[in-house]
Amino acid sequence: MARMHAGRRGKSCSVRPARNDAPTWSNTDKAAIEKLIVDLRKEGTSGSMIGLILRDRYGVPDVKMITGKRIGDILKENKVSSEIPEDLRDLMIKALGLRKHLGDNNKDLHNKRQLHLVEAKIRRLVRYYTGTKKLPAGFTYKPENAEILLSR
Secondary structure (H helix, E strand, C coil): CECCCCCCECCCCCCCCCCCCCCCCCCCCHHHHHHHHHHHHHCCCCHHHHHHHHHHHHCCCCHHHHHCCCHHHHHHHCCCCCCCCHHHHHHHHHHHHHHHHHHHCCCCHHHHHHHHHHHHHHHHHHHHHHHCCCCCCCCCCCHHHHHHHHHC
């Protein structure tokens, strides 16, 4: 499949091996894994980083295979998930960094275009998340208010 804002195709990536049950060497204690996920989130770790930490430090290859739930579902059950979805939050942080850079370097045309592309992705994601009711119906992205939204 082609990339969104480039005229080339994407890279092929490695694929996880197909398994129905957890390997024998992995940590398979459901309650301990869920407690770890909640504790890591309370420390301020994002959902994707929680998955990496569980894989690298605690020997959990796939949370869904062991617990039957995704990390995001476990966070919602324990009421520690964020208001703004993680991918949208990351794009907003990227746009804020680009705006700060363009404040100092206003003739940087490459990053000016990159800012337009990132904000187009943000608006597209906001439209998707308001349609799926993950964001409130009146939610709109405004660069002036993005820093306030991310500080919560």
